[in-house]
Amino acid sequence: MAVTQRHRIAIVDTDIEFPCPETMSVLHGMAQLGRKGIPLGCRSGGCGVCKIEVVAGDYERAKMSRAHVSIEDEAADRVLACCIRPKSALEIRVIGKINRAFPEQIKNTI
Numbered sequence: 276m277a278v279t280q281r282h283r284i285a286i287v288d289t290d291i292e293f294p295c296p297e298t299m300s301v302l303h304g305m306a307q308l309g310r311k312g313i314p315l316g317c318r319s320g321g322c323g324v325c326k327i328e329v330v331a332g333d334y335e336r337a338k339m340s341r342a343h344v345s346i347e348d349e350a351a352d353r354v355l356a357c358c359i360r361p362k363s364a365l366e367i368r369v370i371g372k373i374n375r376a377f378p379e380q381i382k383n384t385i
């Protein structure tokens with residue numbers, strides 16, 4: 276029986292990290308932190324609230340709407356957390372409305 280690998284996801288400029296299995300979206304893994312304000316919108320790439328930037332690491336991506344992720348975004352690893360699954364440990368920056376759930380990152384980058 277195959278064992279699902281879990282990876283460590285770290286949010287840059289904060290002390291926050293969480294585990295995420297390869298079979299789960301990064302947004303889903305993040306939601307398990309139980310933090311107030313993590314937007315669990317459509318969870319399928321339609322609303323754009325969960326936009327993040329992957330600073331380091333490998334991930335698998337599902338199709339994302341061009342309304343929320345441009346070609347330039349995609350080239351710069353700016354993606355929707357609900358549409359990616361980790362293939363290694365990741366470092367991410369929260370950049371969409373989701374960043375309201377992580378005031379530590381905003382404070383550290385100002």
Ligand code: FES
Nearest residue numbers: 318320322323357
């Ligand atoms: S939750 Fe809607 S795009 Fe990710």
